[in-house]
Amino acid sequence: MSTAQNYDVFQAIADPTRREVLHLLLDNNLSIAEITSHFDMSRTAIAKHLHVLEKANLVNGTRSGREKIYRLHPEPLTELRDWLSYYERFWNNKLLKLKFVVENE
Amino acid sequence: MSTAQNYDVFQAIADPTRREVLHLLLDNNLSIAEITSHFDMSRTAIAKHLHVLEKANLVNGTRSGREKIYRLHPEPLTELRDWLSYYERFWNNKLLKLKFVVENE
DNA sequence: TTGACATAACACCATTTGGTTTTATATAAT
DNA sequence: ATTATATAAAACCAAATGGTGTTATGTCAA
Structure with a gap:
């Protein structure tokens, strides 16, 4: 330390x-x-x-x-936010897929 | 480890x-x-x-x-996102203050 | 100027971390 | 059945981490 x-x-x-x-x-x-x-x-x-x-x-x-x-x-937390955004996109895709399934029912 | x-x-x-x-x-x-x-x-x-x-x-x-x-x-990254959101609010406030200054000129 | 206070700078220590090598176990392919 | 492959498990190690206590150093107040 x-x-x-x-x-x-x-x-x-x-x-x-x-x-x-x-x-x-x-x-x-x-x-x-x-x-x-x-x-x-x-x-x-x-x-x-x-x-x-x-x-x-x-x-x-x-x-x-x-x-x-x-x-x-x-401010330095923006680095964290940017890193996270990569995975948020992944979540959003999953949500979109879920939505698509629902709409198809 | x-x-x-x-x-x-x-x-x-x-x-x-x-x-x-x-x-x-x-x-x-x-x-x-x-x-x-x-x-x-x-x-x-x-x-x-x-x-x-x-x-x-x-x-x-x-x-x-x-x-x-x-x-x-x-999914567990949501914990990180939630923690971060606390500070994003703070950044937004700073941006608003900056905008206010500019508009006053 | 003396004493109290707030922090800084050290030296020290136990545990955790991030890696290694070695040995064992399970599966695949011949 | 044997051999090669993929992972698991274990022992080991150096360095980093998260604490401690002690000793400066600088500042405020009486």
């Missing part, structure tokens, strides 16, 4: 804690301490998760006094 | 090799050997990745003679 170099979005969102952090940041910009208060985990652990999210460019933290405020930056 | 019990979709697609396997299965149902031929990796390694995908219910393999044919089963 601490030695990782190139986190992509898929790896970043693989961890449920990190997904929950993103969810929290959907509503408010939060400091590390505030984020930590939502979890049963040390501040250091949360800080590491935030670094992973930061490397994936899913959040960015700006220093404000002695606090670091993290803000959501969801 | 071999001792894992409860793979979820997010973990399953975190690995680039597994994403490529899914992509291959989008076009054809393939045996382990056929899938392996697309990678620079042992058949055993690919079989393990297929087990992970199988536990996440993203593929299902059926025995046919001495081959095991894997077929894509994309």
Whole structure:
């Protein structure tokens, strides 16, 4: 974790804690301490998760006094959306086939 | 990997090799050997990745003679799509704000 | 300037992950 | 029946992951 170099979005969102952090940041910009208060985990652990999210460019933290405020930056999720769209097309085809069957009855 | 019990979709697609396997299965149902031929990796390694995908219910393999044919089963990706939709809404809001600024000029 | 607070930077650790090689089992073909 | 083929199962290993605790470092407030 601490030695990782190139986190992509898929790896970043693989961890449920990190997904929950993103969810929290959907509503408010939060400091590390505030984020930590939502979890049963040390501040250091949360800080590491935030670094992973930061490397994936899913959040960015700006220093404000002695606090670091993290803000959501969801743009990289477009990569995920684009990847998914490939399979959505497959679902749609299946739905169309189903519809075709129904219409033929 | 071999001792894992409860793979979820997010973990399953975190690995680039597994994403490529899914992509291959989008076009054809393939045996382990056929899938392996697309990678620079042992058949055993690919079989393990297929087990992970199988536990996440993203593929299902059926025995046919001495081959095991894997077929894509994309339905569990709906979980991913639903999770993503939360953030798509956020992007749309940003776009609307941008449009508003432009119209005010 | 001292003390409290928020984060950063380390060193450390157990478990998981992603691969290997080896051995076994089942099926197909000759 | 024998041999080749396809997968399964197991033992093994290095590196990554997800945590911990401890020790700086910087900032705010009294």
